[in-house]
Amino acid sequence: MAFQISEFTSALQADGARPNLFQVVMTGLPNGVGQSGQPFSFLCKAAQLPGSSIGTVPLYYFGREAKFAGNRSFADWTVTIINDENFDIRNSIEVWMNSINSNAGNTRLASPVIGGGSGGQPYAIDATVNQFGKSATAGSNGVIKSYNFVGMFPVDLSPIDLDWGTNDSVEEFTTTFTYQYWTSNTTS
Numbered sequence: 008m009a010f011q012i013s014e015f016t017s018a019l020q021a022d023g024a025r026p027n028l029f030q031v032v033m034t035g036l037p038n039g040v041g042q043s044g045q046p047f048s049f050l051c052k053a054a055q056l057p058g059s060s061i062g063t064v065p066l067y068y069f070g071r072e073a074k075f076a077g078n079r080s081f082a083d084w085t086v087t088i089i090n091d092e093n094f095d096i097r098n099s100i101e102v103w104m105n106s107i108n109s110n111a112g113n114t115r116l117a118s119p120v121i122g123g124g125s126g127g128q129p130y131a132i133d134a135t136v137n138q139f140g141k142s143a144t145a146g147s148n149g150v151i152k153s154y155n156f157v158g159m160f161p162v163d164l165s166p167i168d169l170d171w172g173t174n175d176s177v178e179e180f181t182t183t184f185t186y187q188y189w190t191s192n193t194t195s
Contacts, residue, residue, distance in 0.1 A: 158187035
């Protein structure tokens with residue numbers, strides 16, 4: 008089979024999706040951070056469209072393995088955040104994590120600062136990551152794919168490295184979240 012560049016380019020719709028056209032929206036973070044279109048959406052530098060795995064249940068019959076579908080699992084989700092001088096987002100995540108399990112007392116607050124997402128825990132929220140197309144006609148507000156995280160809360164907050172030799176850069180940190188499950192605009 009001869010290689011035809013025209014076949015490849017015609018198969019790649021709209022020149023392909025671009026990884027830099029995305030937005031993460033979190034609502035309900037402590038201290039008012041994370042309202043739609045506010046600091047979290049603007050300062051979330053990197054994220055992922057989530058994946059999932061379906062386990063297998065092996066059963067043996069006369070020494071032969073037969074595989075059956077198991078349960079779905081969802082890997083934790085990590086975002087990279089640009090730090091502002093007010094530490095608004097980092098402070099909010101620290102307060103959030105402290106309400107789940109306090110640093111000094113190893114206890115949970117009686118009334119956590121988070122309102123509770125549809126996942127049922129009072130310390131969990133829901134979040135959305137939207138992938139945009141290059142064309143404004145791609146869909147509602149240019150969104151070509153949307154994922155909703157249900158019952159999400161932070162499980163890891165990375166350190167911020169400080170260095171006298173680091174000039175002309177802005178601090179960044181990562182936060183890893185766990186969640187109950189995700190839905191997308193093509194799943195329920």
